[in-house]
Amino acid sequence: MLDGRAFLNFAGWKAHVSVYPVPEGDEAFERAVAPYVSGRGT
Template identity: 45%
Template sequence: MVEQRFASVDDYIDSFPDEVQLVLSELRQTIRAAAPGAREGVSYHMPTLTLGDRTLVYFAGWKTHVALYAVPALDDALEAELTPYRGAKGTLTFSLRKPVPYPLVGRVVGELVARQGRS
């Protein structure tokens, strides 16, 4: 299988079927709203947002789900809400068969922004 490289986040999103494009576009919009100063790019073949010189979050689409990557453990209350979506190694996975909890995604990204501001 040949790895596909993307010149932009738009190219990445456009490579998916229409119904997944809608979800990825809404995910992108939610992340950008929670991190208005973040820069967008593509890293590791997926959309990436950086704040300053540090990666904030990655997101990606798959056949049956979308995911956020490199999400560390957060405060206990937020972590309790994330439990159904937690995967291995800091991954949050959201099934395409259920509504994506965009407000929860926004809160996660907001917390990641706050953490970067504290470090």
């Protein structure tokens, strides 16, 4: 959590660790990342 909001999630697996950023932000963030948005699982 960062400032009371989810910032990222992580998962531990047998052979690796995954870090998943939370894909929600404010309007400025959404505009900044819009050119890089692709499918749900990427």
